[in-house]
Amino acid sequence: xxxxxxxxxxxxxxxxxxxxxxxxxxxxxxxxxxxxxxxxxxxxxxxxxxxxxxxxxxxxxxxxxxxxxxxxxxxxxxxxxxxxxxxxxxxxxxxxxxxxxxxxxxxxxxxxxxxxxxxxxxxxxxxxxxxxxxxxxxxxxxxxxxxxxxxxxxxxxxxxxxxxxxxxxxxxxxxxxxxxxxxxxxxxxxxxxxxxxxxxxxxxxxxxxxxxxxxxxxxxxxxxxxxxxxxxxxxx
Amino acid sequence: xxxxxxxxxxxxxxxxxxxxxxxxxxxxxxxxxxxxxxxxxxxxxxxxxxxxxxxxxxxxxxxxxxxxxxxxxxxxxxxxxxxxxxxxxxxxxxxxxxxxxxxxxxxxxxxxxxxxxxxxxxxxxxxxxxxxxxxxxxxxxxxxxxxxxxxxxxxxxxxxxxxxxxxxxxxxxxxxxxxxxxxxxxxxxxxxxxxxxxxxxxxxxxxxxxxxxxxxxxxxxxxxxxxxxxxxxxxxxxxxxxxxxxxxxxxxxxxxxxxxxxxxxxxxxxxxxxxxxxxxxxxxxxxxxxxxxxxxxxxxxxxxxxxxxxxxxxx
Numbered sequence: 092x093x094x095x096x097x098x099x100x101x102x103x104x105x106x107x108x109x110x111x112x113x114x115x116x117x118x119x120x121x122x123x124x125x126x127x128x129x130x131x132x133x134x135x136x137x138x139x140x141x142x143x144x145x146x147x148x149x150x151x152x153x154x155x156x157x158x159x160x161x162x163x164x165x166x167x168x169x170x171x172x173x174x175x176x177x178x179x180x181x182x183x184x185x186x187x188x189x190x191x192x193x194x195x196x197x198x199x200x201x202x203x204x205x206x207x208x209x210x211x212x213x214x215x216x217x218x219x220x221x222x223x224x225x226x227x228x229x230x231x232x233x234x235x236x237x238x239x240x241x242x243x244x245x246x247x248x249x250x251x252x253x254x255x256x257x258x259x260x261x262x263x264x265x266x267x268x269x270x271x272x273x274x275x276x277x278x279x280x281x282x283x284x285x286x287x288x289x290x291x292x293x294x295x296x297x298x299x300x301x302x303x304x305x306x307x308x309x310x311x312x313x314x315x316x317x318x319x320x321x322x323x324x325x326x327x
Numbered sequence: 328x329x330x331x332x333x334x335x336x337x338x339x340x341x342x343x344x345x346x347x348x349x350x351x352x353x354x355x356x357x358x359x360x361x362x363x364x365x366x367x368x369x370x371x372x373x374x375x376x377x378x379x380x381x382x383x384x385x386x387x388x389x390x391x392x393x394x395x396x397x398x399x400x401x402x403x404x405x406x407x408x409x410x411x412x413x414x415x416x417x418x419x420x421x422x423x424x425x426x427x428x429x430x431x432x433x434x435x436x437x438x439x440x441x442x443x444x445x446x447x448x449x450x451x452x453x454x455x456x457x458x459x460x461x462x463x464x465x466x467x468x469x470x471x472x473x474x475x476x477x478x479x480x481x482x483x484x485x486x487x488x489x490x491x492x493x494x495x496x497x498x499x500x501x502x503x504x505x506x507x508x509x510x511x512x513x514x515x516x517x518x519x520x521x522x523x524x525x526x527x528x529x530x531x532x533x534x535x536x537x538x539x540x541x542x543x544x545x546x547x548x549x550x551x552x553x554x555x556x557x558x559x560x561x562x563x564x565x566x567x568x569x570x571x572x573x574x575x576x577x578x579x580x581x582x583x584x585x586x587x588x589x590x591x592x593x594x595x596x597x598x599x600x601x602x603x604x605x606x607x608x609x610x611x612x613x614x615x616x617x618x619x620x621x622x623x624x625x626x627x628x629x630x631x632x633x634x635x636x637x638x639x640x641x642x
Binding site (some may be wrong): 209210213232233302305312317324 | 407411414418419453464483486489553
């Protein structure tokens with residue numbers, strides 16, 4: 092039998108041989124080299140980035156996280172409709188704020204057990220479980236925000252109230268009296284309104300419009316309770 | 328041509344065989360869809376050669392679809408969407424339900440008219456939370472106002488009241504409906520009358536009826552007869568709401584059971600109102616032996632409420 096030397100696509104032959112008969116005989120491994128280098132330009136840079144976070148100094152790691160937390164504090168203090176708080180959520184800020192607030196709000200151990208302000212654990216539990224409950228509520232109502240994003244926003248928006256607590260403690264160093272109380276009341280009300288505005292700016296868009304009030308009301312209740320705890324704080 | 332005749336004859340036989348084998352299948356589906364035309368439909372079914380087969384197939388498809396739909400409508404209680412179905416309310420619906428509980432009318436069943444068989448958990452949960460915090464805050468404010476009138480009273484933010492308020496309100500709003508629902512179901516088993524409310528509807532009834540106590544911040548006004556007036560008004564409204572809602576379910580039962588049940592419901596509600604008033608709005612702090620004259624008109628029957636701490640001594 093003659094070798095099938097002719098090319099498969101050759102229409103000129105009148106022989107009744109079926110087309111592509113000789114294709115199986117063609118081997119390309121010796122004729123055409125199929126090797127080379129496929130370079131992806133980004134690859135080396137990614138490797139550099141990975142190894143750099145492992146090899147960097149501890150100070151760099153901590154400063155990076157602290158800068159992220161600080162940037163989010165700025166976003167809370169000047170609330171605009173930006174997505175940074177939602178996109179790069181972290182829970183360091185809420186933890187720092189919650190612990191600071193609970194430390195400042197706890198009563199002295201010299202007080203009797205029944206009377207007096209909240210313990211550290213009570214404040215911590217109220218803040219954390221309150222945030223979790225509000226997040227669950229907003230998700231159950233059909234919001235399209237993720238669990239941790241919502242926790243992050245609610246936690247960061249306690250910042251104005253923590254500032255109010257600091258101011259109240261400073262004001263309480265002066266003489267107690269109605270003026271003292273009025274100043275504290277004013278500061279707490281302003282910071283409460285600031286917290287509500289900040290958190291609503293981030294959270295309200297995630298709900299369908301006919302349920303927005305249902306999702307915002309628990310946030311209002313949450314910050315109201317924290318404001319009340321701050322306002323009724325009396326040092327012993 | 329002979330083969331074609333034989334083929335048609337075969338199909339006709341197959342159709343009649345199918346109908347004979349599965350008489351229920353074809354006849355019931357047709358009778359469901361076209362109610363009076365039962366026999367005509369069967370004739371139509373048997374006349375068309377592939378009619379019967381297709382109907383049987385369609386039916387099994389429909390049955391499978393219905394089963395799927397039923398399964399989709401009832402997700403398991405371990406899935407998130409099961410609980411999401413209880414929060415399927417809009418702001419306007421919640422406000423409407425609150426208004427319905429504030430203004431009860433005799434013929435107006437709260438469950439049928441306002442809930443429309445779609446109970447929600449948002450209302451009861453957040454109304455209870457709001458009520459617990461409002462009670463704690465106003466209890467604290469009572470102490471502050473008393474201190475202003477009499478500087479000898481030692482003021483301190485009493486945070487344990489929040490815990491007590493929360494636990495007692497939530498227990499009342501969830502355990503009492505549980506008991507009521509269980510009792511009604513037991514009576515339904517005995518009497519076999521109209522269906523009682525589901526557990527969630529009972530929780531909704533109780534939850535929304537507690538809303539009327541939230542404006543009881545007005546109890547801060549230190550005028551005793553005004554306080555009692557407000558208390559009676561709030562208790563009357565919410566108890567009336569409960570009674571009007573429960574009456575249609577209970578009236579088919581025997582007179583004795585109905586009256587006992589309704590009076591127990593009203594009594595528990597009254598106990599809750601009294602307990603709240605006495606515990607949270609009592610301006611007599613425990614250390615103060617000589618109360619100022621404006622506050623002595625408050626009743627000193629403290630033993631009525633079981634939630635009081637041991638340290639409060641009757642004055």
